[in-house]
Amino acid sequence: MAKSSLLLLILITLFIILQAVFASHSFSYPLSVKNRRIVEENTGKPVKLRCANWPTHLSVMLAEGLNKQTLSNIVTNISSFGLNCVRLTWATFMFTRHSNQTILQTLDALKLEETKLGIMKYNNDFLNMTHPQAYAFVVNQLFSANIMVVADNHVSKAKWCCNYNDSNGFFGDSHFDPDEWVQGHILAAQLFKNLPNVVAVSLRNEIHGPNQNAADWFRYMRQAALAIHQENPNLLMIFSGFDFASDLRFLKETPLNVEPKNKVVFETHHYPYWNPTWDHEPINTMCAAVKSDLEKKDGFILSDDHYDSPLYFGEFGMDFTARIPSDETWLTCMLTFLAERDIDWCWWGLHGSYYFREGIVDHDEGCGLFNFYWNGSNYPQFPQRFQLLINTLQDPSSKAPYSHILYHPQSGLCVKADQNYNQIKLGDCKKASGWNQEGDKIKLNGDHCLKSLGKEGDPAVVSSDCSSGDLSSSWKFISDSGLHLQDNIGLCLDKDRNSSILVTNKCICVRDHVGCLDNPQRQWFQLVPTNVE
Numbered sequence: 001m002a003k004s005s006l007l008l009l010i011l012i013t014l015f016i017i018l019q020a021v022f023a024s025h026s027f028s029y030p031l032s033v034k035n036r037r038i039v040e041e042n043t044g045k046p047v048k049l050r051c052a053n054w055p056t057h058l059s060v061m062l063a064e065g066l067n068k069q070t071l072s073n074i075v076t077n078i079s080s081f082g083l084n085c086v087r088l089t090w091a092t093f094m095f096t097r098h099s100n101q102t103i104l105q106t107l108d109a110l111k112l113e114e115t116k117l118g119i120m121k122y123n124n125d126f127l128n129m130t131h132p133q134a135y136a137f138v139v140n141q142l143f144s145a146n147i148m149v150v151a152d153n154h155v156s157k158a159k160w161c162c163n164y165n166d167s168n169g170f171f172g173d174s175h176f177d178p179d180e181w182v183q184g185h186i187l188a189a190q191l192f193k194n195l196p197n198v199v200a201v202s203l204r205n206e207i208h209g210p211n212q213n214a215a216d217w218f219r220y221m222r223q224a225a226l227a228i229h230q231e232n233p234n235l236l237m238i239f240s241g242f243d244f245a246s247d248l249r250f251l252k253e254t255p256l257n258v259e260p261k262n263k264v265v266f267e268t269h270h271y272p273y274w275n276p277t278w279d280h281e282p283i284n285t286m287c288a289a290v291k292s293d294l295e296k297k298d299g300f301i302l303s304d305d306h307y308d309s310p311l312y313f314g315e316f317g318m319d320f321t322a323r324i325p326s327d328e329t330w331l332t333c334m335l336t337f338l339a340e341r342d343i344d345w346c347w348w349g350l351h352g353s354y355y356f357r358e359g360i361v362d363h364d365e366g367c368g369l370f371n372f373y374w375n376g377s378n379y380p381q382f383p384q385r386f387q388l389l390i391n392t393l394q395d396p397s398s399k400a401p402y403s404h405i406l407y408h409p410q411s412g413l414c415v416k417a418d419q420n421y422n423q424i425k426l427g428d429c430k431k432a433s434g435w436n437q438e439g440d441k442i443k444l445n446g447d448h449c450l451k452s453l454g455k456e457g458d459p460a461v462v463s464s465d466c467s468s469g470d471l472s473s474s475w476k477f478i479s480d481s482g483l484h485l486q487d488n489i490g491l492c493l494d495k496d497r498n499s500s501i502l503v504t505n506k507c508i509c510v511r512d513h514v515g516c517l518d519n520p521q522r523q524w525f526q527l528v529p530t531n532v533e
Contacts, residue, residue: 030234051085067118169209200236317348
């Protein structure tokens with residue numbers, strides 16, 4: 001090893017040790033699994049992963065964006081999105097074939113001169129690092145900001161993922177040698193021993209292609225899991241299923257049986273273009289169908305007696321820059337699925353650009369939370385839309401009683417009453433619990449009831465009169481989506497068009513809904529269970 005590389009490795013190691021000694025943390029590592037929740041292994045305290053994907057798996061094999069902003073600026077701004085985690089992707093060949101290759105050598109081989117100049121301007125030290133050294137350096141910068149890492153083995157050959165027949169999708173494909181893949185995991189796990197904020201490894205992203213079969217999946221996933229755990233027993237191990245991480249049903253017939261079970265997490269993905277009929281079908285019907293499909297293919301893990309594992313939503317995202325109305329509709333539906341089960345999640349993606357993707361230099365990423373220049377956001381509404389989901393809502397170890405948050409997923413806001421219990425409106429989700437459904441009553445703090453004044457456009461109120469004979473305080477959830485809250489005369493709770501006040505209006509697309517393509521989502525409300533303050 002050249003002296004310069006040896007010195008660089010010593011400096012990185014010293015940086016790791018100093019960070020471990022002096023940094024202040026929000027989490028106690030390592031993590032484990034208990035009662036279908038990710039928890040701190042030492043305390044049992046629940047830890048909810050709220051992440052964004054940060055690709056490192058494409059041909060440059062370097063965390064994207066370092067030609068646009070300094071690493072410290074990028075990392076500092078990650079928490080502004082409400083995130084505590086990134087899913088930092090990597091390619092098998094980065095460890096098995098290119099581990100001694102420097103970032104500079106790779107950029108020169110790809111003839112990415114402008115990219116090199118950008119990295120030289122903002123993050124010059126990276127150019128002489130090898131790919132594993134650069135990965136470790138990024139992880140440690142995240143460590144200093146109390147940000148956890150899910151290390152995701154995204155591909156074998158470093159490239160964009162995925163196409164069905166890309167030879168990178170399943171064991172035995174020309175770019176997916178199982179033995180080399182296991183060796184890559186062993187080398188990665190060795191690196192992660194010195195990186196305590198790498199809390200989990202995702203064994204493989206989006207299995208796909210014509211060669212998918214359960215026998216080989218079980219054989220090689222179990223082999224890799226054993227090797228990873230022997231090398232680094234602190235890591236959670238995340239497993240995804242067939243058809244681009246959308247189908248785990250084969251686990252119903254044959255349990256995974258990987259030990260230790262308290263390190264096993266399962267993963268699913270979803271995107272709006274997987275169900276392209278949002279514009280052509282009633283939205284209540286579409287949302288119900290999509291959530292039913294998710295439950296059938298992946299969500300069953302949360303109730304299957306064979307498993308005590310959580311479900312991690314490892315990828316979901318939409319193009320913020322295209323502003324497709326049906327994508328917003330899909331997102332609102334997804335938020336209800338995640339909120340109800342308090343599922344750990346990871347947005348695709350963090351990044352606003354790629355160094356080199358599918359033959360295009362400086363390719364943009366419309367799904368990125370950062371914009372193209374990494375100096376602002378593609379979606380400033382993200383912190384509000386996700387404000388409920390960034391919180392841990394359910395703690396199985398808590399002795400606190402359950403109540404509910406009345407959630408409005410289209411806005412990301414929650415229903416709250418004013419101090420005098422007169423008016424209800426949408427506001428932030430802090431201290432928004434206290435709602436419960438008791439028969440046909442929607443009660444707040446046990447002694448006030450949601451009440452309709454019985455006219456279109458009139459505000460909904462809360463009242464201390466919760467008597468069984470008071471029909472104006474009778475409500476039920478209706479429609480295919482189950483998200484419309486209807487009063488006793490057939491009006492639905494609705495967000496006022498011009499304010500945050502809640503009113504009652506004619507229900508949208510709930511009766512004779514076939515052929516109704518109006519968007520009902522401003523009338524969607526959900527009682528989300530919580531036992532966490």
